[in-house]
Amino acid sequence: MAKAESAGMGMNKTGIGTAPRLSKEMIESSRTGPVSQGNSGTPADLRAQYIRQGNNVGSVPPPTSMKGVAKSALQALKGEKAIVLIDKLAERLAFERTGTRLYETLIQKAHAIETGNGKVVAGLERICQEELSHFHMLWGCLEKLGADPTVETPSADVSALASQGIPKVLADPRTTLAQCFEAILIAELVDNDAWERLIDLANGFNQTDMVQQFRQALSQEAEHLAFIHGCLTKEINREAGISS
Amino acid sequence: MALDLMKEKGVPLEEQLLSFNWRDMVQLPVSKLDDDAFTKVRIILMNGIESEQLRFKHVCGRMNEHLQLALAQVRRVEQFQQTTINWLLPADMSPLEITLGYEQVAIEVTASIAQNEPDPYLAQVYRFGLLEDFDHLYRYSALYERTEGKDPNNILQSYTDILPGRPTAEEHRAPEDDLRNYYKCSSAAPITKMNAYTLVGGEYQTHDFYMTIGPMFSDPLARQLYAEIAAIEEQHVTQYESIIDPNESWLEKWLLHEANEVYNYMSCQQYETNAKVKAIWDRFLDYELGQLHFVIDLFKKHENRDPAEVLPPELPEPIRYESHRQFVREVLEKEVHLRARGTEFVDKEDANSPSVQHRQALNQHGAPSEIVAQGYRWMPGTELIQKKSAA
Structure with a gap:
């Protein structure tokens, strides 16, 4: 039977209190033993040597289509600075696509744990569908701008790098629903913040249609955040035996 | 020059x-x-x-x-x-993205080698291995899309097709069906020796890489898939090692x-x-x-x-670092059905052969390579492009 509780009393061995005699010896040897003096410069110096070489993770390619709507849309944008918008649209697209998969994984876990709470699963399924529709909507936005929506842009790449731990938590068969809600809460917090900035950016480029679509997406994301926040609180309270 | x-x-x-x-x-x-x-x-x-x-x-x-x-x-x-x-x-x-790169190496380098190899038997050995690595790319691509939610073609850059090859679940063979005949060091062409030495190195590191990173995944499906494909890479090392003359x-x-x-x-x-x-x-x-x-x-x-x-x-013609799509497709069409019996390749295995028994034991609770890729078809932007979403 799958575990429903995040923490139970057990044989955790990571603290010094588990092994009083060994830890006493350990502390004594560390207190009296030598430390490395280090004479090869500082970590900051070493890192600066690489940072100052000025490389970045990659670039945004030029638009693939310069016809019709795309051409006029691009002209309306401010020259080369349009790549900032394209980069950020592609970042959101990648995030929403990965988000769809994250929710699929979470739904599978909720089913496997047999929470008995149909509302939670139904809520997760709705979010999963909305993440997918955001992905499709952003795909359309990039196409309208004449940009290639299949490109992984630098912001998409770095954003995925920053959130690499989330799918790992969700897919681990040992993690509980509460632990998974906590992980996906990180994604939802980032997502809400990113949609707000994307609206500002689209506004700055006078993309009124996009602004409208993005506001609707943000309102859905705010519901996602509230739902996950609520699920997490309920789950922790349940584990702690506190009535909510 | x-x-x-x-x-x-x-x-x-x-x-x-x-x-x-x-x-x-x-x-x-x-x-x-x-x-x-x-x-x-x-x-x-x-x-x-x-x-x-x-x-x-x-x-x-x-x-x-x-x-x-x-x-x-x-x-x-x-x-x-x-x-x-x-x-x-x-x-x-990510480790999975590097994995896609490893399989692209196995496909494109082996395809170049198979076409450069003058010994017909060894060329067949390379084509046989090629179709297996080709399938690994398909299975790992499915895992990548379905867990990381990303497009494998961002890594492959359209050089290499993402399609099933010889199904990974059927690649598991008994050891006696993984050994091949070796080239004779006294008479083999220089390119023959270069080809064999290159592929042993390539396949060995692939095996070691999968064995190192497999346990770093949390998803039991990914852990099983790496376990399964690492087992095939070990078979490939066995195959390619055996074509080198032990009398050197x-x-x-x-x-x-x-x-x-x-x-x-x-x-x-x-x-x-x-x-x-x-x-x-x-x-x-x-x-x-x-x-x-x-x-x-x-x-x-x-x-x-x-x-x-x-x-x-003088050194032979270099490895051709380019897409071998057409060659791979032809091999796929003509040779995907081939199986190994001893050192030879046959159209069909005996139902009770040691390899069939070996495979049945390994796959008795299902094969992760089949589970991960059920219904998987790559398309630009991932398969989610075709999935219907809420209005």
Whole structure:
């Protein structure tokens, strides 16, 4: 039977209190033993040597289509600075696509744990569908701008790098629903913040249609955040035996 | 211009050892997004070629006391060469993205080798292995899309098809069906030896990589898939190792390892598009020539033989670092049904053959490679493009 509780009393061995005699010896040897003096410069110096070489993770390619709507849309944008918008649209697209998969994984876990709470699963399924529709909507936005929506842009790449731990938590068969809600809460917090900035950016480029679509997406994301926040609180309270 | 192995002396070994420092070995990596997929293919393969040098030379040292110091001297330089190369991979490539790169190496390099191989039996061996790695790419792509939610073609850059090959679940064979006939060292063409040595290095490192990163995944499906495909890579090492003539002496094998490194660096140099990486191939090609001549002297001294008996005057045609899509498709169409019986390839296995039994035992609770890719078809932007979403 799958575990429903995040923490139970057990044989955790990571603290010094588990092994009083060994830890006493350990502390004594560390207190009296030598430390490395280090004479090869500082970590900051070493890192600066690489940072100052000025490389970045990659670039945004030029638009693939310069016809019709795309051409006029691009002209309306401010020259080369349009790549900032394209980069950020592609970042959101990648995030929403990965988000769809994250929710699929979470739904599978909720089913496997047999929470008995149909509302939670139904809520997760709705979010999963909305993440997918955001992905499709952003795909359309990039196409309208004449940009290639299949490109992984630098912001998409770095954003995925920053959130690499989330799918790992969700897919681990040992993690509980509460632990998974906590992980996906990180994604939802980032997502809400990113949609707000994307609206500002689209506004700055006078993309009124996009602004409208993005506001609707943000309102859905705010519901996602509230739902996950609520699920997490309920789950922790349940584990702690506190009535909510 | 062809390289004359006897005349080109390269950089003397003693100069090589003192030419490394940590900053030089740990350079800024290449770009996952902007560099060509084949730059990463070359980096991955050359890491495998260098790791094979360390592996071979350690075993050689255990069996040959009189060579231990010389082996240690060359190994030290190769350790630093491997570090310089492998550390070119960027940290924004996830282990699964690097895995896609490994399978692209296995497909495109093996396809080039299969077409360059003059021995028809060995060419068949390579085509047989190719279709298996081709299938691995399909299974890992499904895993990548369905867990990381990303498009595998961002890594492959449209050079390599993402389609099923010989199904991974059917690639599990009994050991007796993984051994092949070996080339005869006295009569085999130089390219035949280069091909075999290259693929052993490539497949061995693929196996070791999967065995290292497999447990780093939390998803039980990913953990099972890596376990399954690592098992096939072990079979591939068995297959490719067995085509090398075991009658070559230790020093002859060492000499061929060095020649193979020269051959591979030369191939990389001819195709490289990243100037910084090309400079590394240029530099290490000169190092390898130096190492080759170091071993030529040992070969003359200890075996009292003419190295020209083993080495060709000129290196064969390089590995072609380009898409071999058409060739792979033809092989897929004509040979995907082939199975192995002993050292031969057959149209159909016996129902009670040791390989069938082996496979049935392994797959009795289902094969992860089948589970992960059920209904999977790659399309630009991932399969989610076609999935209907809420209004």
